Amino acid sequence: MDATLPKYTDALALDRSQNDVFLFNSNFNLVRTNGIRQRITVPLLSGAFHQEVQTVFKKEKIQGRCNPILVGAIPFDMNQPAQLVIPEWYERAKPFSCTFSPFIDKDFIHHASQHSFTPNYVDFIDMIEQALSILKNSSLKKVVLSKILKLTLDRNVDIPRLLANIMAQNPSAYHFSVPLENSVLIGASPELLVRKQGNNIFSNPLAGSAKRFRDVDADREAAQTLSNSVKDQYEHRLVVDAIHAALLPLVESFRAQEKPRLISTPTMWHLSTDIEATLPTINTPSIFDLIKHIHPTPAMCGTPTVQAQHRIEALEPHQRGFFSGLVGWCDAEGNGEWAIAIRCAEVSDNKVTLFAGAGIVPDSNPESEWLETSAKMRTMLNAFGIKEDVI
Ligand SMILES: C=C(O[C@@H]1C=C(C(=O)O)C=C[C@H]1O)C(=O)O
Numbered sequence: 001m002d003a004t005l006p007k008y009t010d011a012l013a014l015d016r017s018q019n020d021v022f023l024f025n026s027n028f029n030l031v032r033t034n035g036i037r038q039r040i041t042v043p044l045l046s047g048a049f050h051q052e053v054q055t056v057f058k059k060e061k062i063q064g065r066c067n068p069i070l071v072g073a074i075p076f077d078m079n080q081p082a083q084l085v086i087p088e089w090y091e092r093a094k095p096f097s098c099t100f101s102p103f104i105d106k107d108f109i110h111h112a113s114q115h116s117f118t119p120n121y122v123d124f125i126d127m128i129e130q131a132l133s134i135l136k137n138s139s140l141k142k143v144v145l146s147k148i149l150k151l152t153l154d155r156n157v158d159i160p161r162l163l164a165n166i167m168a169q170n171p172s173a174y175h176f177s178v179p180l181e182n183s184v185l186i187g188a189s190p191e192l193l194v195r196k197q198g199n200n201i202f203s204n205p206l207a208g209s210a211k212r213f214r215d216v217d218a219d220r221e222a223a224q225t226l227s228n229s230v231k232d233q234y235e236h237r238l239v240v241d242a243i244h245a246a247l248l249p250l251v252e253s254f255r256a257q258e259k260p261r262l263i264s265t266p267t268m269w270h271l272s273t274d275i276e277a278t279l280p281t282i283n284t285p286s287i288f289d290l291i292k293h294i295h296p297t298p299a300m301c302g303t304p305t306v307q308a309q310h311r312i313e314a315l316e317p318h319q320r321g322f323f324s325g326l327v328g329w330c331d332a333e334g335n336g337e338w339a340i341a342i343r344c345a346e347v348s349d350n351k352v353t354l355f356a357g358a359g360i361v362p363d364s365n366p367e368s369e370w371l372e373t374s375a376k377m378r379t380m381l382n383a384f385g386i387k388e389d390v391i
Pocket residue numbers: 144191205206207208209270299300324342343355356357358359376
């Protein structure tokens with residue numbers, strides 16, 4: 001076992017008897033919390049949400065907490081209940097800086113005794129073919145479709161150790177571990193929906209992907225092909241344009257790179273755009289107002305949004321729940337950071353569910369989308385130490 005492992009396991013092991021430890025670690029912030037003082041489960045799109053948030057923050061302030069925070073997860077469908085809490089205890093600190101290490105915990109290797117995809121391969125291909133026919137015959141431009149993988153592991157998962165491996169393998173990701181009702185949502189997302197610091201906001205949408213290779217030349221070629229791919233550039237453009245359109249009524253200024261840049265995770269290449277915007281100083285929208293305007297972007301849903309949402313409901317055989325929703329935190333001053341819940345797993349004892357989606361546009365190929373979604377699951381499979389040939 002590597003010497004850095006205990007440092008990372010400490011990130012979560014505040015008190016192992018508690019199963020409500022929350023962690024969010026980015027390149028900018030580390031937020032850890034423990035315990036639950038109050039819960040907010042009102043859906044974001046409910047008319048009561050804003051009032052509920054104001055009420056809990058006010059209550060906290062009356063009890064002497066000058067800048068309380070709210071942490072948790074928001075589902076893909078913002079009409080569904082959120083899982084937000086005002087914690088008993090919290091710490092905001094400098095981020096944990098992690099150094100890349102492929103697998104730091106040799107004793108952590110898990111074996112999957114059972115696994116099943118929903119939809120399975122045949123149904124997935126059929127789902128994408130149906131989407132391609134809809135794209136041809138309607139005004140839908142893009143729809144993001146996903147699959148889930150359910151695993152039964154040979155033993156219960158030690159969450160702090162899993163997190164330690166996630167951090168070591170994906171040093172520059174948004175690391176998170178969020179307690180849900182009967183499980184933990186844990187992962188290493190590469191994608192930021194929004195960070196708000198005072199009047200400045202940042203977003204970093206990704207769309208357009210290619211699997212990485214161990215062989216350096218093959219890896220470089222995959223990156224080059226992605227960069228030159230008209231299909232992927234189009235898929236990406238739809239996301240940036242949608243965020244621009246959604247933010248325009250709320251912001252004073254908006255800046256986005258003209259062309260996307262290539263970024264890599266240890267398993268994937270992506271097209272990425274950095275977006276910065278400035279909010280007005282009077283009637284400044286809250287971070288939840290921003291989320292309600294931007295989420296779900298066409299990176300998780302499609303274009304036009306509502307049409308894509310309906311297609312996802314009709315075509316996907318599974319419920320997404322918190323997958324492709326948001327994880328993060330915000331404070332009573334309106335600052336906060338929310339990453340997209342991808343490259344993650346829901347873990348309950350030895351039961352694990354993984355999720356991966358891919359943007360479908362008219363030039364998509366069903367087989368390639370199956371391979372791309374499988375490659376995206378590698379982030380979490382690697383964190384469990386599950387070998388290449390298992391799935
Ligand atoms: C939906 C996922 O990834 C999203 C879809 C991408 C794409 O279609 O190219 C790329 C990055 C993410 O925005 C996922 O990882 O599950």
